[in-house]
Each structure stands twice: as C-alpha cells, then as structure tokens.
Amino acid sequence: MSGEKSGPDQSHSMTGAEIVVKALKDQGVEVVFGYPGGAVLPIYDEIFQQNEIRHILVRHEQGAAHAAEGYARSTGKPGVVLVTSGPGATNAVTGMTDALMDSIPIVVLTGQVPTFMIGNDAFQEADTVGITRPCTKHNWLVKETDALADTIHRAFHVATNGRPGPVLVDIPKDVQFAAGTYVPPKDARTRSYAPRTEGDPDAIQATVELLEQAERPVLYTGGGVINSGPKASQRLRDLADASSFPVTSTLMGLGAYPATGKSWVGMLGMHGTYEANMAMHDCDFMLCIGARFDDRITGRLDAFSPGSRKVHIDIDPSSINKNIHVDVPIIGDVGTVLDQIIELWKSRGAKTRAEGVAKWWRQIEDWRSVDCLRYANSEKSIKPQYALQRLEALTKDHDRYVCTEVGQHQMWAAQFMGFNEPNRWMTSGGLGTMGYGVPASIGVQIAHPESLVINVAGEASWLMTMQEMCTAVQYRLPVKQFIMNNERLGMVRQWQELLHGERYSHSYSEALPDFVKLAEAFGCKGIHCHDPADLDEAVKEMLAYDGPVIFDCLVEKHENCYPMIPSGKPHNEMLLGEASTEGAIGDSGAVLV
Amino acid sequence: MNSLVIKPGSSSHSAYNLRDVHAEVEERHTLGVLVDNEPGVLARVIGLFSGRGYNIESLTVAETDQLGHLSKITIVTTGTPAVIEQIKSQLGRLVPVHDVHDLTVEGDHLERELALVKVVATDEHRVEALRMADLLGARVVDVTHESFVFELAQTSSEVDRFIDLMRPLGLAEVTRTGVCAMMRGAGAAE
Ligand SMILES: Cc1ncc(C[n+]2csc(CCOP(=O)(O)OP(=O)(O)O)c2C)c(N)n1
Ligand SMILES: [Mg+2]
Numbered sequence: 085m086s087g088e089k090s091g092p093d094q095s096h097s098m099t100g101a102e103i104v105v106k107a108l109k110d111q112g113v114e115v116v117f118g119y120p121g122g123a124v125l126p127i128y129d130e131i132f133q134q135n136e137i138r139h140i141l142v143r144h145e146q147g148a149a150h151a152a153e154g155y156a157r158s159t160g161k162p163g164v165v166l167v168t169s170g171p172g173a174t175n176a177v178t179g180m181t182d183a184l185m186d187s188i189p190i191v192v193l194t195g196q197v198p199t200f201m202i203g204n205d206a207f208q209e210a211d212t213v214g215i216t217r218p219c220t221k222h223n224w225l226v227k228e229t230d231a232l233a234d235t236i237h238r239a240f241h242v243a244t245n246g247r248p249g250p251v252l253v254d255i256p257k258d259v260q261f262a263a264g265t266y267v268p269p270k271d272a273r274t275r276s277y278a279p280r281t282e283g284d285p286d287a288i289q290a291t292v293e294l295l296e297q298a299e300r301p302v303l304y305t306g307g308g309v310i311n312s313g314p315k316a317s318q319r320l321r322d323l324a325d326a327s328s329f330p331v332t333s334t335l336m337g338l339g340a341y342p343a344t345g346k347s348w349v350g351m352l353g354m355h356g357t358y359e360a361n362m363a364m365h366d367c368d369f370m371l372c373i374g375a376r377f378d379d380r381i382t383g384r385l386d387a388f389s390p391g392s393r394k395v396h397i398d399i400d401p402s403s404i405n406k407n408i409h410v411d412v413p414i415i416g417d418v419g420t421v422l423d424q425i426i427e428l429w430k431s432r433g434a435k436t437r438a439e440g441v442a443k444w445w446r447q448i449e450d451w452r453s454v455d456c457l458r459y460a461n462s463e464k465s466i467k468p469q470y471a472l473q474r475l476e477a478l479t480k481d482h483d484r485y486v487c488t489e490v491g492q493h494q495m496w497a498a499q500f501m502g503f504n505e506p507n508r509w510m511t512s513g514g515l516g517t518m519g520y521g522v523p524a525s526i527g528v529q530i531a532h533p534e535s536l537v538i539n540v541a542g543e544a545s546w547l548m549t550m551q552e553m554c555t556a557v558q559y560r561l562p563v564k565q566f567i568m569n570n571e572r573l574g575m576v577r578q579w580q581e582l583l584h585g586e587r588y589s590h591s592y593s594e595a596l597p598d599f600v601k602l603a604e605a606f607g608c609k610g611i612h613c614h615d616p617a618d619l620d621e622a623v624k625e626m627l628a629y630d631g632p633v634i635f636d637c638l639v640e641k642h643e644n645c646y647p648m649i650p651s652g653k654p655h656n657e658m659l660l661g662e663a664s665t666e667g668a669i670g671d672s673g674a675v676l677v
Numbered sequence: 678m679n680s681l682v683i684k685p686g687s688s689s690h691s692a693y694n695l696r697d698v699h700a701e702v703e704e705r706h707t708l709g710v711l712v713d714n715e716p717g718v719l720a721r722v723i724g725l726f727s728g729r730g731y732n733i734e735s736l737t738v739a740e741t742d743q744l745g746h747l748s749k750i751t752i753v754t755t756g757t758p759a760v761i762e763q764i765k766s767q768l769g770r771l772v773p774v775h776d777v778h779d780l781t782v783e784g785d786h787l788e789r790e791l792a793l794v795k796v797v798a799t800d801e802h803r804v805e806a807l808r809m810a811d812l813l814g815a816r817v818v819d820v821t822h823e824s825f826v827f828e829l830a831q832t833s834s835e836v837d838r839f840i841d842l843m844r845p846l847g848l849a850e851v852t853r854t855g856v857c858a859m860m861r862g863a864g865a866a867e
Binding site: 401 | 716717720766769
C-alpha cells in the first residue's frame with residue numbers, strides 16, 4: 085500500500101492534504117470519523133479521490149471523538165478523527181477529555197485558519213492547541229507543510245506508546261494547500277518519546293517474595309491490562325489461575341479476567357461487589373495491575389486497605405503514589421511486567437501459602453453469600469436489574485460488544501453483565517460522559533460489522549448524542565440501543581435521595597420523546613416494553629432485527645443502585661440494598677462527588 | 678439503616694503511613710527541567726502547575742542548546758513530599774520533557790538569581806547605597822545624578838538582603854529573574 089505510486093523514493097513533494105491522507109494510509113488507518121468544514125476542505129477533497137480510507141460522517145464532532153474511542157477500545161488500534169477549525173474542534177473537546185481520562189488512543193486532526201490569519205480572530209478561528217493542551221496527551225500546530233508527515237507519524241507514536249491517550253494535530257488551511265516533502269513512518273522522529281516498558285528486576289523480586297508469603301492476596305486489575313494488549317490479559321489469567329489468587333477489577337478493566345473464571349470476585353469500587361470490596365479492605369497483599377487507585381475505588385483514603393502490602397504496576401510513573409502510597413512501585417508495561425513476575429515466580433517453584441489462601445477463599449465465599457446484588461423483583465414493573473439479567477442471558481452467547489452511557493444503568497450493566505474477553509466493554513469511566521454510548525457503539529460496529537453491538541443506555545444520556553442514529557442508518561450499522569428508561573436522571577435522583585434529603589431538584593424530565601416514533605423517524609426499528617412478562621420476547625425481537633433498533637425499556641423509576649460505598653466512607657461501610665439511609669452519609673461525604 | 682459495619686482489617690500494622698496530609702511540612706525544591714524548545718512548551722509546564730494546583734515560586738527558561746533545540750527550565754516550587762513527587766512525575770510525563778532533576782534532593786548545587794535594583798537617592802543615602810553595593814558585590818550598571826541601577830547575581834536570599842538594605846535608602850524599582858540552578862562538580866545534566 086505505501087509507496088506504490090512513488091516507488092523506492094518515498095520522500096517526494098505533495099500537497100499538505102495529500103500528505104495527510106498518505107500518512108494515514110501508511111499508519112494503517114482504515115477508518116476516519118469526521119465532519120467537514122471550511123478549514124479542512126482540501127483534506128476532504130483528497131478523501132473524495134481515494135477508496136482505501138473509509139470516512140464515516142458523524143452528526144456532531146463529539147460523536148466523531150467517541151466513535152473513534154469505541155473503535156479504538158474494541159480493536160486496540162488508534163481511532164482517527166477529522167474535524168474543522170473553531171466549532172469543529174471545540175465540539176470534539178469532550179471526546180478528547182474522555183479519551184485522556186480513560187487512556188484511549190485517538191488521533192484528532194483539526195483544520196485551522198491559514199497561518200497568516202492566526203491570531204486575527206478570523207472566521208472559525210479558535211486557539212485549538214491552547215484549548216486542547218490540557219485535554220490531550222500532546223498536541224501540535226503544524227506551520228509548514230514539510231513538517232506535516234513527520235508530525236502526523238509522531239502523533240500516532242505518542243498516542244499509542246506509553247500510557248495511551250488522545251493527541252491532536254492542528255493543520256492550517258494554507259499548509260494543506262502548499263507543497264511539501266513526505267516522509268514515511270520509519271523516517272519520522274519518534275525516538276525521543278520512549279517510555280519504559282520493562283519492570284525493575286529488584287521490584288519484580290520484591291513482588292514475587294510478597295506473592296509467595298501472601299495469605300490474603302488480591303489482584304486488583306484495571307484498564308491498563310486491556311490497554312497493554314491481549315497478551316497482558318492472558319498473563320493475568322495465567323497468574324490468577326496458577327496462584328488461585330482472587331481477582332477483582334475496576335469498571336475499566338472488565339473482561340481482562342473472565343467473569344466466568346474461578347478466581348473472579350466481581351467489580352470493586354463505589355458500586356462494586358461486597359466480596360470484592362471486603363477483600364480489598366482485609367487483604368494482606370494487593371497487586372494493583374494497571375489501575376490507578378481512583379477515588380471511586382479507594383473510598384476514604386486513610387481507611388483504604390489498612391493491613392496490606394501493596395505493589396503497583398503502571399506504565400505512567402505519575403499514577404504511582406498519587407493517591408495511595410505503595411510498598412513496591414513497578415513502572416512498566418503490564419504485559420511485560422507480568423511476564424517477568426510469572427517467570428521469576430515459576431523459576432522459584434511457583435510457591436504460595438496455599439493453606440492461608442484457601443482459608444481466605446472461605447472468607448470470601450462467606451462474603452459472597454451476602455448476595456450483595458440481590459434485589460426485590462416485581463411482576464408489575466421491569467426492575468432494571470432484571471432487564472439486564474435477561475439481556476445478559478439472551479445475548480451472552482453472541483459475539484457481543486457492550487457500550488454504555490453514564491448513570492445507574494451503567495453500574496447495573498457492569499454488575500449484571502459478564503465479560504469474558506478484553507475489548508468487549510466500552511464505557512466512559514474516568515470522565516463519566518453522558519452521551520458517550522451512542523457514538524461509541526457506532527465506532528464499535530464499524531470495526532466489527534458482523535458482531536452484536538449493544539448500547540445499554542439511560543434515556544437522559546441517550547438524548548445527548550442521539551443524532552448519531554442518522555449515522556447508524558446511513559452506514560447500515562445494526563446497533564442495538566437498549567434504553568433503560570426510568571424517566572429520571574436516575575443516578576442524580578439516587579444521590580438526592582441519599583444525600584440531599586429527597587429534594588429531587590431537576591432530576592426528572594417532564595418531557596421525553598416517544599422513542600418508538602423517534603426510531604421510526606430515524607429509520608430505525610422501535611420497540612417498547614414495560615411488562616416483565618413481555619421482556620424476553622421483545623429482546624429476541626430486537627436481536628432478530630437486521631438493522632438499528634431503539635428499544636425503550638420502561639423500568640422501575642425509583643430503584644437505587646446497590647451496593648454503594650458513599651463518598652468519603654471506607655470499603656467496609658458499604659450500603660446494601662434498599663433502606664432508609666438517614667445518617668448513612670455524613671456532611672463531609674456530601675461535599676465529595 | 679442497613680449498612681454492615683464489619684470489623685476493620687485484621688492486621689493491626691499498617692503497610693502505609695496513615696498520615697494527615699495537612700499536617701505535613703511543605704518543602705521547597707528546585708527542579709531543573711530539560712525540554713525540547715518547541716512552541717507551547719512553557720504553556721504546558723505552567724498549565725500543569727495551575728491545572729493541578731501546584732505552586733510556582735519562580736520559573737526561568739531559556740534555550741541552552743541551540744543545535745539540539747533544548748531549553749532548560751528552572752522551577753522553584755513548594756509542597757509536601759508527596760506533592761513534590763507528583764510534580765516531578767507529572768513533568769516527566771509531558772512529551773517534550775527529556776529530564777527532570779530535583780537539585781534539592783540530588784545534592785550540592787548552585788542557585789543564582791539576577792536582580793536589577795533601582796535606587797533614587799541624593800546626599801548621604803547615595804553614598805551609603807554605593808558603599809553597601811560595593812560590600813555585597815553589586816555592580817553599578819546605570820547612573821544619573823539622582824539614581825543608580827545596581828546589578829547583582831547572587832542567591833535569592835542575598836538578593837532579598839540587598840533589597841532590604843536599599844529600602845530605607847530610596848529603593849525605587851526591582852526586577853528579578855528568578856532562580857537558575859545547576860549541580861556542582863563535573864557531572865552534567867544534558
Ligand atoms: C455530560 C454529563 N452531564 C451531567 C452528568 C451528571 N450525571 C451523571 S449520571 C446522570 C443521570 C443520567 O441519567 P440517565 O442517562 O437517564 O441514566 P440513569 O442514571 O437514569 O440510569 C447525570 C445527569 C454527566 N455524568 N455527564
Ligand atoms: Mg434515566
């Protein structure tokens with residue numbers, strides 16, 4: 085593909101716009117999510133004249149960024165976004181911030197006003213590199229066509245190496261028109277950015293010694309395992325299975341270790357399982373693998389896992405000792421470091437304190453018997469937990485990818501759906517972006533046209549980016565939008581109930597569309613269900629339909645998501661199940677988010 | 678209320694310090710940061726400090742290697758030990774940053790600051806200012822019948838002291854560069 089026109093001499097003159105398209109091809113890009121405008125017209129003109137790169141026209145630039153995230157998260161390859169200057173760029177800011185928080189590699193190309201107009205408040209001028217500096221891993225304004233190819237290749241390198249993240253290349257229109265020299269990826273100046281991937285041998289040794297002595301171990305895993313690639317997930321499985329150490333995961337890491345695996349204790353954190361959080365609290369050895377001790381995970385910091393020795397594997401040194409002080413920091417790539425740990429541990433005889441660990445498992449089973457996800461089912465209304473249990477039962481054997489929006493439905497999906505492979509679960513964890521799921525599901529479906537792609541949505545989140553259903557229809561993407569419609573900003577309502585004296589300030593939409601009619605207006609199939617007795621048939625109808633579906637699942641309106649560790653509380657003060665919550669959360673918790 | 682309160686972790690010893698973050702003493706550190714001299718690099722560094730709520734006491738920057746397009750930034754910052762560690766690793770994470778040296782930790786180093794100090798004075802004050810300047814190693818770089826501009830390159834505390842001494846003698850204006858710093862000895866940061 086690369087250089088077929090140019091022969092052995094790949095360094096030759098082209099226009100900036102040609103260089104952009106050539107660089108994308110040489111980076112192996114197959115799909116670009118974008119939206120045109122004045123400042124990127126030369127690039128769109130080039131895209132028009134070729135067939136190798138597919139351009140997906142979204143309906144809002146935020147959608148382009150989230151679609152690229154969904155594409156990246158489900159494939160392990162970087163997602164690419166192309167938008168115009170000014171409003172095109174500012175609309176993509178939420179998506180970049182989301183990708184930064186969740187370490188998702190995306191490359192955003194923005195048009196800019198011509199170099200000679202920069203700084204003059206020209207039409208559709210915005211200081212894009214200034215605005216996006218804090219929400220990208222790195223960004224560049226390219227002022228000369230000769231620097232363009234090199235910059236784009238470096239952008240891909242930075243996005244995908246070390247801790248992945250979003251990068252942005254801002255390209256003024258005159259740079260797109262002018263002629264310049266192309267350089268292929270191998271000649272780009274990428275060497276200066278080379279994060280360390282191998283763990284320090286002394287730290288590996290210390291870890292293995294702690295591992296051998298542990299009686300109450302926990303493997304606390306996160307999104308870093310998935311970002312590191314399939315090998316890391318495999319190594320995690322190897323380690324967990326060989327040691328029989330219990331495995332828990334953050335929201336971002338679900339699927340790295342299979343939910344059907346024998347060491348799985350469920351998700352941890354604010355809405356994690358009782359057994360996972362209790363194990364975190366009471367363990368004597370915590371191996372944190374590609375997670376970052378986020379506040380949703382730790383709860384009250386000074387009461388976090390007080391009796392454990394902690395090892396933290398992370399490729400980003402700034403994640404280590406940020407919130408929680410650890411005994412053994414290991415800077416490196418999760419897959420590589422797990423390799424090192426397993427190799428050394430095996431060479432020393434793969435010892436564990438089997439008796440202690442067996443006793444620990446009995447304790448965990450005890451906690452598991454609390455059955456923390458139990459809920460009172462109803463015959464009158466569809467309980468959201470029931471809806472997801474049925475959705476799980478009816479889809480788990482499919483080749484399935486699940487996206488979510490943000491809110492109660494997201495937490496229930498994490499609790500009630502099981503993921504047995506990495507890259508199958510796309511959710512906005514760090515930023516908690518309502519509106520992520522619709523475009524993310526489109527990006528996933530583009531990457532996996534034959535698979536079942538479901539977006540588990542709340543009605544409020546879904547409305548934020550629903551215009552992307554046009555994109556789904558245009559490209560015949562059979563995404564299934566499973567809207568858990570509680571006619572409430574459910575998660576906000578829950579916090580108002582628990583923390584703000586049941587004063588439900590603006591957490592209720594008095595006007596919602598008729599989702600079935602809306603589906604028809606978009607050219608999708610609409611399904612409505614409100615009776616638990618009809619649910620299975622309705623879900624099957626959704627699955628059988630070969631095209632995009634908007635499923636309006638009317639659920640119980642006042643259900644709360646449990647278990648819950650209120651902000652500012654330690655892990656062992658978890659709220660379980662419906663109850664009067666007076667006094668459960670102190671004023672100091674109410675100031676936390 | 679259905680909250681289950683389970684007895685805390687069975688092990689009494691704590692693997693980490695349950696320290697009260699507020700009780701910790703703030704330390705002052707001088708950092709030497711080697712960066713690519715590319716557009717926006719200073720904005721990245723400053724944005725990191727303001728965005729994450731870190732302190733900057735002083736910051737100096739200039740290109741130090743023209744061929745390699747490298748600049749040296751010297752930052753003086755204050756914070757608890759944990760915050761200082763975060764500052765260093767957050768700086769290290771910026772793509773154009775090559776190296777972060779904590780000179781305060783790494784050992785014996787030099788810190789210098791350049792100051793221009795204008796004193797407007799006549800008669801005895803004028804004589805006294807000149808005498809003090811001579812004693813403290815300040816040079817006269819501009820002179821009129823009623824004013825001097827002194828230049829001195831010293832440690833920050835010596836600059837402070839000089840300014841304090843000039844105050845009663847007619848101190849009119851001060852410009853300071855902030856600290857620039859380097860390790861003593863033969864080792865080089867580049
Ligand atoms: C863009 C954005 N705005 C506001 C919020 C705050 N927020 C978090 S959850 C939530 C309610 C979500 O409602 P819905 O999508 O219906 O999901 P539910 O909780 O009802 O399942 C809100 C407003 C957010 N996370 N993102
Ligand atoms: Mg809702």
